[in-house]
Structure formats: C-alpha cells, structure tokens
Amino acid sequence: MRFMIIVKATPESEAGCMPEETLLNAMADYHGELARAGVLLDANGLHPSSQGWRIRYQGKERSVVDGPFTESKGMIAGYTMISVRTREEALEWARRFPNPRGENIDAEIELRQVFELDDFTPSDALDRFRELEAGQAAQS
Secondary structure (H helix, E strand, O other), X not given: OEEEEEEEOOHHHHOOOOOOXXXXXXXXXXXXXXXXXXXXXXXXXXXXXXXXXXXXXXXXXXXXXXXXXXXHHHOEEEEEEEEOOOHHHHHHHHHOOOXXXXXXXXXXXXXXXXXXXXXXXXXXXXXXXXXXXXXXXXXX
C-alpha cells in the first residue's frame, strides 16, 4: 500500500522561506528512518506557488493561470511517499513526522492512500497502464 504524506503550504512556505536547520535535521532523521525501514519511495519540498502555474479546463479549452495563488490553505508545500503493508503502519509513520512548521507551532499534515492498479476494474486502458509500469520497472 502506498501513502502520500502531504505537507500543507503556509504563509512562510509561500513566501519562499526555507526551513530552519533544526527542522531540516529532524526531517533528515525521519526520512533516514523511513529509508532504513525500506518504506521510503520519494520525498520532496515544493517551490512556492508564485513559481508555478495551473491549467484551467473549460470544455475542450485549456488556459494557463500563473501563480501565486491566493488560497494557500489547500496548497501543498511538500510530500513524502511511503510503501507499507497496512493502513495502521502508515498512520504510525505519519504520527512520527516532524512538525513541518517547527515545534510548538500549529500545523497539519494529511495522509492519503494512493490508488493501485488492482483497485480498478480490469480494462484495456488499465492494461496499458500495467505495460507502462512494467516498462518503468525494466528501466530501473
């Protein structure tokens, strides 16, 4: 089972402020534990929305909307992808995640399970995704 630990954007992350050294050390320790346990798939921080854009779909039309975006409440500042055996194991790892804003500051992370191909009804389109996965595994 794969899970994404989502770090919510804050006014500081949207302003481009980099984490303090103590937080970077805590994150490095945590991600090191994940790696040693063999459950870490990926982890990264994201640049502020001022350096990003959105694609807006209206019918068949697409338009580009440049950042920054005003609603930082729903934005993501970073993520960690893990692969674990159970939902409970994912919860235990999430509970150990360092406070992304630093200790004694209110913050929130979100944990979401990633869909696996086996979650979908078999179809030709799904077979195409399986072929893509097999090709990626062969390249690794």
